[in-house]
Amino acid sequence: MVGSSALLYGNARAGTAITPHRKARTTDSRFFSRLFDLPSFAEPTDEVTNALRQLGAHGGLMDAADPLHLPPEDLITEPEHSENNPDNPSHTAGTTFFGQFMDHDMTFDETSELGKPTDPETSPNTRTPSFDLDSMYGRGPSGDPQYYNPLDPITFRIESGGRFEDLPRDDRMVAIIPDGRNDENIMISGLHVAMCLFHNRVVEWIRLRRPGAGDEEVFAEARKQVTWHYQWLILHEFLPLFVGQPMVDDVLSNGRQFFRPDRPVIPVEFQAAAYRFGHSMVRPSYLANDDHDPDNPFFGFIFEPTNSPGQDPEDLRGSARAPRRFIGWQTFFDFDDGGVRPNKRIDTKISTPLFRLPLLTIPPQEPPISLMERNLLRHLTWEVPSGQAIAETMDAPELPPSQLQDLTQFRVGFERHTPLFFYILREAEFFADGLHLGPVGGRIVAEVIIGLLETDPDSYLSQDPSWRPELPSRNPGEYTMTDLLRFAGVHPRR
Numbered sequence: 001m002v003g004s005s006a007l008l009y010g011n012a013r014a015g016t017a018i019t020p021h022r023k024a025r026t027t028d029s030r031f032f033s034r035l036f037d038l039p040s041f042a043e044p045t046d047e048v049t050n051a052l053r054q055l056g057a058h059g060g061l062m063d064a065a066d067p068l069h070l071p072p073e074d075l076i077t078e079p080e081h082s083e084n085n086p087d088n089p090s091h092t093a094g095t096t097f098f099g100q101f102m103d104h105d106m107t108f109d110e111t112s113e114l115g116k117p118t119d120p121e122t123s124p125n126t127r128t129p130s131f132d133l134d135s136m137y138g139r140g141p142s143g144d145p146q147y148y149n150p151l152d153p154i155t156f157r158i159e160s161g162g163r164f165e166d167l168p169r170d171d172r173m174v175a176i177i178p179d180g181r182n183d184e185n186i187m188i189s190g191l192h193v194a195m196c197l198f199h200n201r202v203v204e205w206i207r208l209r210r211p212g213a214g215d216e217e218v219f220a221e222a223r224k225q226v227t228w229h230y231q232w233l234i235l236h237e238f239l240p241l242f243v244g245q246p247m248v249d250d251v252l253s254n255g256r257q258f259f260r261p262d263r264p265v266i267p268v269e270f271q272a273a274a275y276r277f278g279h280s281m282v283r284p285s286y287l288a289n290d291d292h293d294p295d296n297p298f299f300g301f302i303f304e305p306t307n308s309p310g311q312d313p314e315d316l317r318g319s320a321r322a323p324r325r326f327i328g329w330q331t332f333f334d335f336d337d338g339g340v341r342p343n344k345r346i347d348t349k350i351s352t353p354l355f356r357l358p359l360l361t362i363p364p365q366e367p368p369i370s371l372m373e374r375n376l377l378r379h380l381t382w383e384v385p386s387g388q389a390i391a392e393t394m395d396a397p398e399l400p401p402s403q404l405q406d407l408t409q410f411r412v413g414f415e416r417h418t419p420l421f422f423y424i425l426r427e428a429e430f431f432a433d434g435l436h437l438g439p440v441g442g443r444i445v446a447e448v449i450i451g452l453l454e455t456d457p458d459s460y461l462s463q464d465p466s467w468r469p470e471l472p473s474r475n476p477g478e479y480t481m482t483d484l485l486r487f488a489g490v491h492p493r494r
Contacts, residue, residue, distance in 0.1 A: 028265065029129050032109070032120035032382075035258055035267035035444065036393055040117075040383035041417045049115055049380065051410040052419065056372030058355035061406060062422075063372075064284070066352040072285030073299040076341065084349040085283055090435050091343030093286060094332030095241055097187040098481065099278040101195075102234060104181045104188075105135045106452065107266045107275075114368075114377040120268045127179070129264040130456040131231050136195055137223060138178040146176055154219040155203050156196035162323025163292065165193050165490065173311075173319050183318035185302060186288060190327035190490075198488035199226045205471070228460040229469050229484060231453060235461075237480055239449055242277075243442035244432065251446045256454075258394065259447040264455045267448065268382035269390070273420035274444040276375050277437060280425050281344050284351040288316060289328030298324045305356040305369075317358060329490060333482050345434030348425045379419045387423025387440060388416065396439040399427050 042048045054060055064084035066075060075082040108127045112118040128134045138144035141153045147168075149155045157168045157176070167189050168176040175183035182192040202222045210218065240248050259267065282302060290297035304315035312322035330339035344351070355370040368374055378384070391398040399418075403426055407414035414422075420440075427438030437445060453461045460467045469479035471487055 028121070029263055030124055031265075032123050032125055032271060033261070033265045033267050034120060035269045035448075036385055036390060038385035038389050038393065041379060041386035041389070041419055042412070044115065044117055044380045048412055049377070051412045051414065052115075052376040052379070053368065053370075053373050055407075055410060055414070055419075055422065056355075056368075056370050056374075056376045058352070058370055060372075061409075062348055062350050063355055064349040064351055066284040068284065068301065068304075068352055071299070072301045073287070073297075075283075075285045076287060076299065082284065085344045085351060086347075086434065087342040088281070088345040088435055089342060091241055091281070092333055093283065093341045093343050094187075094191075094329070094481065095238065095343050096278055096281040096283075097185075097191055097332070098233075098238055099242065099275075099281075100188050101135075101182070101191050102131065102238070102449075103275060103278070104179050105131055105133060107271050108179065108181070109271065112378075112381050114374060115380045117383055118381050120382055125266055129266045130452055130459070131227070131234060132456065132458065133195070133223075133227050133230060135179040135182060136177070136192065136199075141219065144178065147178065152203075154215045154222070155200040158193065158196060158200070161321040161325055164326035165197065166321055166326070167193055169321060173321055175318070185316050185318050186325050187286070187316065187327055187332070189318050190329075194329075194485055194488050194490045195226070195230070197490060198229075198484055199223070201487055201489060202226055202471070225470070227458075228467060229471060229479065231460055232469050232479055233481055233484065234449065235453065239446065242436060243446045244436040247437075247442045247446045248450075251443075251450050256447045256451050258443070259451045261451065261455060264452045269384055269420060270444055270448045272375070272378040272382045272384055274424055274437075274441050275448075276421055277346055277424055277428065277441060277445070279354060279371060279375065280346045280348070280350055280428075282351050282354060283344050284353050286316060287328070287331045287341065289324070289326060289331070291328050292324040292326070301353050302351065303353040303356070303358055305353075305358060309358070315353075327490075329482075329485050333480075333485065335482055346425060346428040346432075346437065347434045348422060348429065375421050376419055379421065384420050386417040387420050387427070388418060390420065390444075391440050394440060394443060396443065397431065399423065399430060403430050 056062060067081055070081055106127055106129050107125055110126050112123050138147050141148045147157060149157045159166050159168045183189045199222055202225050203218055206218050206221050285299060285301045288298040288300055300314060300316040302316050311320055313320055330337055331341050334340045350372055357369045357371055388398060404415040404418055424441030427440060428434055431438035453459045456462060473479045473483040
């Protein structure tokens with residue numbers, strides 16, 4: 001146990017003198033920024049660093065203690081084996097991975113060091129901070145031809161792992177895509193493929209409607225249509241699942257109170273803490289599909305550290321190819337066939353496989369291998385304010401001290417000055433029963449996502465706020481993720 005001598009910055013509510021950060025002035029989209037002019041939740045002492053690592057350690061307070069010695073299907077079909085991963089009846093299992101896809105589209109920090117204080121204004125974001133699908137399109141057919149079909153260069157290159165589609169890969173099974181994170185697991189790689197196929201189908205759709213159009217015109221219109229339909233899903237389907245419809249309505253109606261840049265930029269409170277809530281929604285195991293062999297469905301743990309990589313691992317990691325390694329989307333989104341599985345609720349109990357990641361999933365492939373340790377150490381990297389300080393600044397309901405007493409065991413004051421990531425997960429559990437984010441996390445996520453759409457001059461909210469999806473849908477006037485997957489040709493029971 002660490003000692004109590006590790007001093008944390010206080011906050012105004014506690015009456016302790018504080019030394020605030022230099023106020024962030026940049027809105028340079030190439031770099032990260034700050035949302036709040038507040039002090040860090042803690043000084044980067046050895047005691048605090050060790051406490052963060054203990055909080056995020058395998059077997060620690062945040063570990064759901066899933067029985068990984070059981071077959072992966074047992075944790076799905078027998079809920080008593082996964083009691084720390086309660087179902088979220090308002091989400092389907094695919095919500096997690098659409099959120100991951102969004103993350104990889106808007107932010108990537110490749111330079112900062114875990115636990116070492118870093119100025120976000122000098123730290124490059126290597127993705128464009130917009131929902132523009134640069135993680136899929138790269139620099140386009142002329143700038144990045146390796147991602148495109150040489151026989152039809154305005155469509156994406158798609159390969160096959162057997163009966164169904166796969167990402168293009170080199171001879172080492174490395175995916176040939178703009179952002180390798182979209183091959184971390186087969187759910188995210190499958191979603192990347194589905195979005196590429198969606199683009200290819202939209203190209204066909206436009207060519208039928210504009211028979212005389214040249215390739216450059218068709219590609220530009222296809223990219224616009226794909227991106228705007230994707231943005232529509234973000235705003236109308238997934239953001240309400242993340243934060244609750246009332247929060248979305250409030251931000252759209254009354255404006256953003258705290259995130260007010262003049263151009264798209266990613267604040268570190270969002271990047272390092274608030275948007276990482278999706279890690280809490282990950283289940284230890286999933287049914288990838290039952291289409292390859294209905295008598296032997298492919299269940300797998302999200303990651304299995306003891307499972308050696310190869311052509312066809314038993315877990316659901318990426319960077320592999322085999323006939324069964326594809327996604328049956330009926331498990332992940334609701335196609336009205338009874339096959340969809342619910343998501344996990346948002347809380348402070350995280351599925352055990354995320355505490356023992358395969359090294360290949362960790363840039364730059366070095367420890368710690370616990371994703372929760374990595375998340376928490378980023379609070380020191382970016383000097384993120386405490387959850388309590390942000391709640392006070394927002395004039396939001398604050399978690400009662402009784403909800404944070406389990407943090408006293410670390411003896412560094414986390415119960416009073418709580419790392420934002422932990423605070424946001426706990427407030428979702430306390431204020432929203434884990435169905436969506438609470439008042440602090442929900443507002444940060446809602447304001448940043450809506451702000452990125454509103455400040456992007458090419459988004460549909462900027463160019464044509466009255467626009468509505470034009471592609472086919474099951475229900476007139478609505479457009480959902482299942483409509484996109486059906487149009488892409490990856491819907492179940494093909």
